[in-house]
Amino acid sequence: MALTVFGVCSLSLPAQSTQHLTITQPGGMPGLPVMTGISRLTNGMQLTWEGPSGYYQVFQKSNTLLNVPWVALGKATNLNRTATITRLYTSAFFRISGPAPKYAGSKACLTCHLNVCSVETNTAHARAFVSTNFANYGGQYNAACLPCHTVGYGLPTGFVSASATPLLENVQCENCHGPAANHAASPDDPTVVPRVELASQVCGGCHSASHSTYTNPPTYEEWMTSGHAAVVPDTLSVMASSTNNIRTCGVCHSGSARLAMLDGLNPAVTLTKDYNVPITCAVCHDPHQTNSYPVQLRNPPASTNYFALTSADTASVAAFTNKYNANTDINLCAQCHNDRGATWTDTSRAPHLSVQYNFLLGSVGELLGGTATFNPGNHAGLPSSAAYSISGTFYLTNQCAACHMQTDSRGAPDHSTMITSDAVCLNCHITPPEILQDYYLTPAISNNVITLISAMNQWAAVQTNSLLATNGVVAWEYTTPGGLTWQTNSLGYVSSWSLANPVTFTGPTKAGQALIPDQVKRARFNLYLVLNDGSMGVHNPSLALNLLNAAQIWMVQLLQ
Numbered sequence: 001m002a003l004t005v006f007g008v009c010s011l012s013l014p015a016q017s018t019q020h021l022t023i024t025q026p027g028g029m030p031g032l033p034v035m036t037g038i039s040r041l042t043n044g045m046q047l048t049w050e051g052p053s054g055y056y057q058v059f060q061k062s063n064t065l066l067n068v069p070w071v072a073l074g075k076a077t078n079l080n081r082t083a084t085i086t087r088l089y090t091s092a093f094f095r096i097s098g099p100a101p102k103y104a105g106s107k108a109c110l111t112c113h114l115n116v117c118s119v120e121t122n123t124a125h126a127r128a129f130v131s132t133n134f135a136n137y138g139g140q141y142n143a144a145c146l147p148c149h150t151v152g153y154g155l156p157t158g159f160v161s162a163s164a165t166p167l168l169e170n171v172q173c174e175n176c177h178g179p180a181a182n183h184a185a186s187p188d189d190p191t192v193v194p195r196v197e198l199a200s201q202v203c204g205g206c207h208s209a210s211h212s213t214y215t216n217p218p219t220y221e222e223w224m225t226s227g228h229a230a231v232v233p234d235t236l237s238v239m240a241s242s243t244n245n246i247r248t249c250g251v252c253h254s255g256s257a258r259l260a261m262l263d264g265l266n267p268a269v270t271l272t273k274d275y276n277v278p279i280t281c282a283v284c285h286d287p288h289q290t291n292s293y294p295v296q297l298r299n300p301p302a303s304t305n306y307f308a309l310t311s312a313d314t315a316s317v318a319a320f321t322n323k324y325n326a327n328t329d330i331n332l333c334a335q336c337h338n339d340r341g342a343t344w345t346d347t348s349r350a351p352h353l354s355v356q357y358n359f360l361l362g363s364v365g366e367l368l369g370g371t372a373t374f375n376p377g378n379h380a381g382l383p384s385s386a387a388y389s390i391s392g393t394f395y396l397t398n399q400c401a402a403c404h405m406q407t408d409s410r411g412a413p414d415h416s417t418m419i420t421s422d423a424v425c426l427n428c429h430i431t432p433p434e435i436l437q438d439y440y441l442t443p444a445i446s447n448n449v450i451t452l453i454s455a456m457n458q459w460a461a462v463q464t465n466s467l468l469a470t471n472g473v474v475a476w477e478y479t480t481p482g483g484l485t486w487q488t489n490s491l492g493y494v495s496s497w498s499l500a501n502p503v504t505f506t507g508p509t510k511a512g513q514a515l516i517p518d519q520v521k522r523a524r525f526n527l528y529l530v531l532n533d534g535s536m537g538v539h540n541p542s543l544a545l546n547l548l549n550a551a552q553i554w555m556v557q558l559l560q
């Protein structure tokens with residue numbers, strides 16, 4: 001085929017950003033073209049549409065009259081699902097014609113994708129039509145239910161009925177990858193290789209409350225409101241500034257970078273532009289389920305071992321692969337929400353905002369007796385905790401998910417990751433936890449933080465060495481200051497702090513850092529740990545207070 005020429009040229013072609021599914025449609029990956037946008041350009045129009053892989057052709061018509069013909073625009077071999085149109089009528093109509101959907105069913109994929117098929121057929125997806133529950137609700141004969149419980153219902157060659165199209169029952173490969181019979185028939189044809197789509201929109205076509213009359217949990221809608229639904233803008237610019245950052249920051253901040261690394265690829269090379277995919281469903285769930293964790297999770301929801309992803313672990317893909325493979329049994333959330341190996345001897349930056357797992361287990365921070373190695377509080381959900389089992393019931397066995405993914409109104413885990421109710425807390429606490437938090441813990445932490453900062457400022461104020469006491473230098477800060485700017489809540493306590501506020505001071509240079517006493521280094525480390533954890537102590541109340549207490553003692557020693 002002449003198309004192999006593309007393969008040869010592709011290395012020298014400029015990288016294009018990959019198109020991602022932007023719409024949700026019952027059934028997952030659309031089987032037919034759907035127009036998604038028309039926007040005006042200075043010299044024409046930009047059309048975009050969605051649909052499976054294959055050739056597309058755009059047609060234009062000058063008005064709605066029946067006898068006016070549709071005129072083909074551009075080549076009939078458009079593979080990009082977007083077209084720029086310059087020849088315009090005043091009121092034009094557009095039509096997209098695409099590959100006729102041809103569904104095959106997963107049995108047709110078996111010969112070549114045996115490893116994927118044999119695991120995928122063990123998932124709940126592979127039982128979505130035949131399950132007793134679905135049958136009992138009459139779903140098997142209800143047209144309103146079939147798009148999400150079968151392959152290609154309502155489309156040519158798609159599911160019709162259990163007797164006519166038994167191979168298209170249940171959720172299968174083609175719900176996520178699009179119709180693939182043409183690919184199965186000619187696997188070497190690059191124009192029909194099925195789409196591999198990481199966007200949550202594929203899953204959101206079915207895992208959504210808005211598309212179904214059945215009581216579906218609004219999983220997609222909840223996820224859309226979570227911090228996981230967008231890549232942090234600051235990290236986007238850092239990744240844009242150097243491709244290596246696509247690996248070193250993207251491993252936690254970009255879904256596409258992370259999944260490439262899980263496949264052993266270097267995203268700094270393979271994704272020059274396509275790192276703007278957030279933490280989508282497929283980042284936490286393995287759609288093919290290649291392990292045995294519940295609900296297709298890539299890692300378990302809880303663990304007790306120390307874990308941190310250090311900069312050495314992301315220095316190369318091989319290093320990451322080794323680290324990941326040795327730690328697949330570490331809590332899913334902890335794969336990213338860990339301290340990155342921060343220690344009190346660091347001088348350039350404060351510990352990252354991701355320290356939650358280590359904080360929960362009490363495996364980070366400087367205590368009076370030495371470095372904390374394993375000081376879990378009652379919130380870590382561990383058997384060693386006094387509150388682990390109350391009258392034989394275990395409450396926090398899912399660790400992070402137990403508090404951050406409580407069941408929503410439809411009885412499924414809430415994917416917004418917000419603490420939505422007191423219910424989980426009230427399993428153990430009699431006092432409403434908000435009261436505990438707002439009237440006890442937050443004020444205690446807040447007061448300790450204020451006392452500590454004033455002690456550190458007192459020490460800084462008497463420094464005379466120019467490396468520590470030049471204009472605007474805060475002597476106790478990191479080289480790149482952590483950005484302490486305080487926000488007080490309605491009760492007048494420090495409730496949170498934000499990097500978003502402009503930093504108006506600098507920290508000592510590398511040479512200056514060498515002059516800072518260990519007590520100050522330990523104190524600032526503890527201070528930032530407690531704040532950057534983001535829970536104002538809730539993740540591990542006793543650790544938080546002990547860290548601040550130790551820091552104050554060191555500062556008092558120094559000031560005496």
Ligand code: HEC
Pocket residue numbers: 104105106108109110111112113173174177180181183184185187188190193194195196
């Ligand atoms: C006769 C062998 C064969 C059959 C049958 C087959 N495939 Fe493939 N498939 C391939 C090959 C070879 C590739 C790699 C093509 C490439 O990268 O250009 C591929 C690629 C893919 C990809 C894209 C992988 C990527 O990394 O981009 C998907 C998705 C896929 N196949 C799904 C399916 C589905 C679904 C079926 C069943 C309907 C199927 N295949 C049937 C051989 C086959």
Ligand code: HEC
Pocket residue numbers: 026027128131132133134137138139142144145146147148149205206207208211212213214216217219412
């Ligand atoms: C928009 C897509 C969509 C439509 C339409 C839809 N469902 Fe579902 N259904 C789902 C998804 C997604 C789940 C899994 C939800 C989860 O586990 O969080 C599900 C789960 C179920 C379950 C529980 C699965 C089991 O085996 O226990 C039943 C029963 C069910 N659906 C019945 C129906 C019925 C009956 C209809 C029609 C009235 C219907 N569904 C329409 C997407 C859909």
Ligand code: HEC
Pocket residue numbers: 106109113116117120121125171172173174175176177196197198259282286287288
């Ligand atoms: C629930 C959605 C879903 C289903 C069902 C599904 N896939 Fe995938 N598939 C994905 C996603 C998302 C990726 C990319 C993420 C990844 O690599 O893990 C992917 C990746 C792939 C790849 C690329 C290489 C690889 O192994 O990661 C192939 C090939 C593939 N799928 C084939 C199949 C086949 C064949 C089936 C049916 C037996 C299937 N998929 C079922 C969502 C799905």
Ligand code: HEC
Pocket residue numbers: 026027028029123124125127128129131147148149150171175176202203204205206207281282285287294295296
């Ligand atoms: C065509 C509709 C459809 C698409 C697309 C789809 N799902 Fe599902 N999913 C379902 C249905 C229906 C069920 C319930 C099956 C059952 O329990 O009978 C389900 C169940 C699940 C479960 C529960 C597994 C378990 O063991 O209980 C998970 C997790 C899941 N889906 C994740 C995903 C992810 C991630 C994607 C996208 C990569 C996705 N789904 C795409 C329809 C879909």
Ligand code: HEC
Pocket residue numbers: 227232234235238245248249250251252253309335336337338340352353354499532533534
């Ligand atoms: C080990 C995983 C991991 C790595 C590696 C990582 N981060 Fe983060 N980062 C996180 C997590 C998790 C959060 C969110 C914590 C929170 O919201 O409390 C975060 C938060 C942030 C924030 C604050 C976002 C906000 O909404 O205020 C910025 C900025 C940031 N990271 C930048 C970076 C940069 C730049 C890099 C690369 C040099 C990087 N991160 C590497 C896990 C990581």
Ligand code: HEC
Pocket residue numbers: 200203204207219220223228279280281282283284285295297301332398401402405411412413415
């Ligand atoms: C940050 C990680 C993460 C992301 C992103 C994520 N999930 Fe989940 N999901 C989980 C965890 C953890 C659980 C199990 C929670 C529990 O059992 O307490 C879960 C559970 C589920 C379940 C099982 C529901 C049930 O009733 O048991 C489904 C279905 C599901 N997720 C679908 C999705 C879909 C669809 C998306 C994308 C819109 C998504 N998830 C994104 C972590 C994630």
Ligand code: HEC
Pocket residue numbers: 227228230231232251252253258279283284332333334335336337400401404405417418
């Ligand atoms: C692939 C990496 C990754 C995984 C896995 C992950 N997160 Fe996150 N999480 C992040 C990043 C990056 C952010 C920061 C997003 C932002 O600030 O906009 C974040 C943000 C959050 C936030 C919101 C913080 C805020 O400022 O609003 C919470 C809460 C959270 N994650 C909890 C969880 C829980 C619970 C799990 C496990 C079920 C989990 N995360 C799994 C990377 C991850």
Ligand code: HEC
Pocket residue numbers: 333334337356357358360379380396399400401402403404418419533534535536538539
């Ligand atoms: C005992 C319940 C509980 C457990 C367990 C728990 N958290 Fe939290 N978390 C909280 C509370 C309460 C807050 C304070 C913010 C709030 O109310 O949403 C919080 C705050 C956070 C924040 C900062 C949110 C923000 O808006 O800045 C992140 C990120 C986070 N937790 C992640 C995690 C991760 C990851 C785990 C597991 C390692 C975990 N949490 C375990 C209760 C819990």
Ligand code: HEC
Pocket residue numbers: 377378379386387388395396403419422424425426427428429433434436437440441538541542
């Ligand atoms: C498994 C039982 C359990 C659950 C669930 C639980 N806690 Fe706790 N919590 C405890 C115990 C026991 C203590 C006291 C010992 C300690 O410091 O760890 C405590 C301490 C606290 C403290 C510090 C006040 C004090 O008395 O030391 C706060 C604040 C707190 N919890 C808030 C929460 C919040 C908010 C939630 C829900 C998001 C929650 N807890 C869920 C058992 C639990």
